[in-house]
Amino acid sequence: MLHRRRFLQLGSLGLSAFSFSSFRMPAASRKPIVISTWDAGIEANKAAWKILRNGGRALDAVEQGVMVTESSLNCCVGLGANPDRDGHVTLDACIMDEHANCGSVAFLERIKHPVSVARRVMEKTPHVMLVGEGAQQFAVAEGFPLEPDKLSDDAKKSYENWLKKSEYKPVINIENSKKSTAAVPTRLENGDWNHDTIGMVAMDAEGNLSGSCTTSGMAFKMRGRLGDSPIIGAGLYVDNEVGAATATGQGEDVIRICGTHLVVELMRQGLSPENACKKAVERIIKIKGAKAKEIQVGFIAINKRGEYGGYCIQKGFNFAVCYADDKNFLVDGKYIL
């Protein structure tokens, strides 16, 4: 209730209040920096940080960071994840650099590192997005091995469990009922993941920004369903003049507001990363009305000064922040409902 009241009060102050607070400059620009969604972000940040601390490019950091999560077979991201309702794991990912170059793959099967395929799309084709069979064909032509068409043991168990009712009910907000504290996401007692995505944004020592986002999407989704994660401007957006943002949660509602593009544009208007994420969350809540309680969406963002922030609809979202060898920590996302 307190949160709601505060949200209404802040809302009535309007944009100028946010703009005012954002003009309080931090003592110094913080770079390099990397942030990523959820607790799996701790491990992913470590890999990204190795690159950033040695003067590497943010683009390499955000690719190699999320590859850690994609590699973990017992994870909600990558080939170990829950399948769609026809029993196939389909993966979505995208990446974007400081020049607004971007690449994306969606509905990709049997490839371990969709984020790297997305990078190849960006670097080696005149396109932004490849999907399904075509994306897989491109990946294989680029030398990515075709992995066996097989569910991990845990995913198989959880799919068999789901098949008993075959209820098509998106369950994105399960972290609300039981929060994981594991460094790599773990399966909940009912067989579901606490979340399905990792999104990462980083600024390197040169001050250049990049971002990545990779997911298996919603568990037991309709075959062919895509969420926000592979969509530039929805699951990820980078503008090297302003900042970068990524999203997690119910993808349909992130797409509806072009979520991360909105966050970056709000930062351009002077909002801090946290307030920009908050405004985007508020917009979803306004659209969804009473149904907002049934979903979770979280945004995280950084700006060119190395300030970071995140916001979500309801309690249970966290993100990992790293800007020094001994500074890689989880932050609980502030929430509105």
Ligand code: ASP
């Ligand atoms: N945003 C992802 C999707 O809708 C899911 C997630 O973030 O957990 O596919």
